[in-house]
Amino acid sequence: MKDILLGVNIDHIATLRNARGTSYPDPVHAADIAERAGADGITVHLREDRRHIKDRDVTLLAQTINTRLNLEMAVTEEMLAIAEQVKPTFCCLVPEKREELTTEGGLDVAGNLSRMTDACQRLAEANILVSLFIDGDERQLDAAKATGAPYIEIHTGHYADATSEAEQLEHLAQIRRGVEYADNLGLQVNAGHGLHYHNVKPIAAIPQLIELNIGHAIIARAAFDGLHKAVADMRSLMQEARLQAYIG
Numbered sequence: 001m002k003d004i005l006l007g008v009n010i011d012h013i014a015t016l017r018n019a020r021g022t023s024y025p026d027p028v029h030a031a032d033i034a035e036r037a038g039a040d041g042i043t044v045h046l047r048e049d050r051r052h053i054k055d056r057d058v059t060l061l062a063q064t065i066n067t068r069l070n071l072e073m074a075v076t077e078e079m080l081a082i083a084e085q086v087k088p089t090f091c092c093l094v095p096e097k098r099e100e101l102t103t104e105g106g107l108d109v110a111g112n113l114s115r116m117t118d119a120c121q122r123l124a125e126a127n128i129l130v131s132l133f134i135d136g137d138e139r140q141l142d143a144a145k146a147t148g149a150p151y152i153e154i155h156t157g158h159y160a161d162a163t164s165e166a167e168q169l170e171h172l173a174q175i176r177r178g179v180e181y182a183d184n185l186g187l188q189v190n191a192g193h194g195l196h197y198h199n200v201k202p203i204a205a206i207p208q209l210i211e212l213n214i215g216h217a218i219i220a221r222a223a224f225d226g227l228h229k230a231v232a233d234m235r236s237l238m239q240e241a242r243l244q245a246y247i248g
């Protein structure tokens, strides 16, 4: 049985910090707590508008964390140059619109194959493992494979946002099909966006998935239970789901 790994996204520690322009809560401190609680990696999204994570956070996290840094970023010259300088273990390329509240969908790799391939090659030359944040349809999965990126992260936002059990089950089935298709292509498959304590288990149970990146729900739970417990509880749920699926 393959373990399911947890990447903790600490963007919204920075949201709380920036609300008052103070130095606290510091994402660097949060990363240390998350790692002590069992996080397998730390994820941050350096957005063009720096609404939460700042350049300083990325630089210090790259220097201080003990697991590995997954830098989420748009496919822009600015971000590619930052990635080449910081050299995180992973770069996850995500779509980004200034006016969005949060990431609204997957990257259109198929529609921008040449540009995506160039970006993937540039990051690979900097010894960075590239992940593409995409919807789990075969057209995007084939395109992701064509770019040479070793990883993808399947967008679970539509599953998370489903307003009925039937809709959620349909999205879950689509995700399962996409994960299996990507795994058969030889891609390393992660997933994330909108996952929380009440919807994570069916996703964590998908055997081919390597890692889930989860942020908002963990940081929200931390406001009541503390970050260490919020991370540990999420990790336990994920491992429970994987074990239950394995035992059958």
Ligand SMILES: CC(=O)[C@@H](O)[C@H](O)COP(=O)(O)O
Pocket (backbone or CB within 6 Å): 009, 011, 012, 044, 045, 072, 094, 101, 102, 103, 133, 192, 193, 194, 215
């Ligand atoms: C790509 C993704 O789904 C998230 O990791 C992303 O970071 C969401 O953006 P916010 O953290 O700004 O909501």
Ligand SMILES: NCC(=O)COP(=O)(O)O
Pocket (backbone or CB within 6 Å): 009, 043, 153, 191, 192, 193, 194, 195, 213, 214, 215, 216, 217
């Ligand atoms: N890529 C998904 C991620 O890092 C966290 O997304 P969310 O749990 O904050 O929605």
